[in-house]
Amino acid sequence: MVAALTETLTDLERRIEMPKEFVVPGESAASAALELARTVLRRAERRAVALERRGLLPGAHLLPYLNRLADLLWVLARAAEQAESKSSTPARTGRRRIQPPKEQER
Numbered sequence: 001m002v003a004a005l006t007e008t009l010t011d012l013e014r015r016i017e018m019p020k021e022f023v024v025p026g027e028s029a030a031s032a033a034l035e036l037a038r039t040v041l042r043r044a045e046r047r048a049v050a051l052e053r054r055g056l057l058p059g060a061h062l063l064p065y066l067n068r069l070a071d072l073l074w075v076l077a078r079a080a081e082q083a084e085s086k087s088s089t090p091a092r093t094g095r096r097r098i099q100p101p102k103e104q105e106r
């Protein structure tokens with residue numbers, strides 16, 4: 001199941017234009033619903049990690065599956081935005097590069 005999710009994810013990533021930077025989620029109703037589902041899924045993933053740390057998680061497949069599924073929901077949200085001709089809004093606008101402080105000359 002993890003391999004099938006990875007294959008679906010890879011195929012979908014080839015079909016859409018992936019953002020080059022962090023984006024503000026929820027540009028459309030469909031993408032907002034997918035982002036909400038991803039948020040709930042990430043919460044479940046964190047709980048599963050806690051269970052695994054206590055040795056209460058049977059098998060090793062649940063965590064990779066939840067992780068891949070959350071990744072797929074993120075890509076589906078971007079696909080939904082593009083299907084509705086909406087572009088992802090960069091999370092940071094007008095970014096300035098931070099320059100390291102110059103050494104003072106003595």
